[in-house]
Amino acid sequence: MNRSQLDHILKAHHRDAYLWARQCCSFEDELAKDVLQQAYLKILEGQAKLKDxxxxxxxxxxxxxxxxxxxxxxxxxxxSLSDSYDLEEVHEEVDATDYERIIKCLPEMQREVILMVFYHQMTIAQSAEILQISVGTARTHYDRGKKKLRELITKVQIQKEYGK
Structure with missing residues (x-):
């Protein structure tokens, strides 16, 4: 693949790439910009090659x-591996409409699959390919993530309603 084709691909996906980098960097903008720049350099220097x-x-x-x-x-x-699968506690200051903070409360793998499927309009199979896991595992993380997200949103709404 030549340089102009790579440039076209990077420009076409730049917005989604930045948002994904931000999500991979726990929503830290500066770190996300650095990561995105490093990823682009890897691509343009030929360290990562697109086959399909x-x-x-x-x-x-x-x-x-x-x-x-x-x-x-x-x-x-x-x-640690055990930390990435545990559900984080919702803090009282989280607003029911603050979806970024609510999503941060999900375990890492569930969060990544949910973000790719809902936010980046990818399939579960594409998510599995990115995460290098089986489609069945990705589907499990997706289903569990949706359930936990529903629980978190409900919990935050109840806390807001009852002032807890």
Whole structure:
């Protein structure tokens, strides 16, 4: 694939790529910009090669995800495997319409699958490919994530209604 084709792909998916980088970086804008820039450099320098142009978005999201993981590792922000599957507590200051903070309360894998499917209009199979997990596992994270998201939103609404 030549440079102009890569430029076209990157420009076509730039907005989604930035939003995905932001989500992979716990919604930290500056870190997301750095990660996105590093991912673009990997692509333009030929460290990451696109084999199937029909999977350009999936390929780009994978590169961004793993670049973000590398940055978290460098910064010492590694989450243990058991921590990434536990449901975080909802704090009282979370507003029922503050979906960004509510989504942050989901376990990492569930959050990533939910964001890709709902926010980036990807299929569960595409999400599985990006996360390098089986489609069945991705489907499980998706279903559990939806249930937990519903519970979290309900819990926040009840806390707001009763002032707890």
């Amino acid at each position: 142009a029909s999977k350009a978005k999936t390929w780009l999201f994978s590169i961004i995800r793993y670049t973000a993981i590398d940055e978290h590792r460098k910064a010492g922000k590694v989450v």
